[in-house]
Amino acid sequence: GQSLEQPSEVTAVEGAIVQINCTYQTSGFYGLSWYQQHDGGAPTFLSYNALDGLEETGRFSSFLSRSDSYGYLLLQELQMKDSASYFCAVGDTGRRALTFGSGTRLQVQP
Amino acid sequence: DGGITQSPKYLFRKEGQNVTLSCEQNLNHDAMYWYRQDPGQGLRLIYYSQIVNDFQKGDIAEGYSVSREKKESFPLTVTSAQKNPTAFYLCASSGPGGHGYTFGSGTRLTVV
Numbered sequence: 596g597q598s599l600e601q602p603s604e605v606t607a608v609e610g611a612i613v614q615i616n617c618t619y620q621t622s623g624f625y626g627l628s629w630y631q632q633h634d635g636g637a638p639t640f641l642s643y644n645a646l647d648g649l650e651e652t653g654r655f656s657s658f659l660s661r662s663d664s665y666g667y668l669l670l671q672e673l674q675m676k677d678s679a680s681y682f683c684a685v686g687d688t689g690r691r692a693l694t695f696g697s698g699t700r701l702q703v704q705p
Numbered sequence: 706d707g708g709i710t711q712s713p714k715y716l717f718r719k720e721g722q723n724v725t726l727s728c729e730q731n732l733n734h735d736a737m738y739w740y741r742q743d744p745g746q747g748l749r750l751i752y753y754s755q756i757v758n759d760f761q762k763g764d765i766a767e768g769y770s771v772s773r774e775k776k777e778s779f780p781l782t783v784t785s786a787q788k789n790p791t792a793f794y795l796c797a798s799s800g801p802g803g804h805g806y807t808f809g810s811g812t813r814l815t816v817v
Binding site for chain 2: 596605625626628630636637638639640643647682684686690691692693695696697698
């Protein structure tokens with residue numbers, strides 16, 4: 596099966612940089628994705644890494660190291676609206692559906 | 706605009722009842738998924754379908770059933786066999802590649 600681990604909570608101040616780590620175990624790795632979910636809302640897709648390295652999308656970047664089964668989401672120039680839960684999710688070639696981590700709740704303080 | 710529509714937004718079920726949650730997409734996506742989310746938890750996969758008339762069980766399929774008769778529709782039935790159905794249910798779809806999911810706004814199911 597698949598399993599993912601990520602911190603349950605992270606707190607940071609407005610304007611700062613925060614990194615949310617994710618380690619995973621899967622038998623047939625097929626990419627690591629990141630999703631954002633505000634309270635009461637639906638998850639929205641942020642980024643995807645299939646290969647090692649850094650992917651940048653505006654203030655958000657995502658990194659993957661397949662040899663370490665590890666990735667992270669980097670949020671720069673934090674804004675209050677970034678307060679949300681962030682989920683990493685792994686795809687598997689044996690089961691073409693994402694398995695999600697338990698989520699990291701980010702609180703951005705003024 | 707293309708998207709996924711889930712209905713109803715809130716649903717109350719009595720003990721012993723079956724209820725069906727609707728999920729419709731107009732994104733022309735082949736793959737569709739159902740996830741369950743409990744408070745403060747991640748998303749757990751119930752069922753998924755890669756193509757019309759075919760679907761597979763996820764990690765927590767017991768007490769649930771689905772159908773995929775049309776590309777646009779993937780309804781989920783919560784049966785009386787599901788002992789703890791109170792949760793937030795999310796439907797999603799994906800296009801080629803399968804990694805960028807689009808989610809519906811969800812249905813909150815409560816047993817009364």
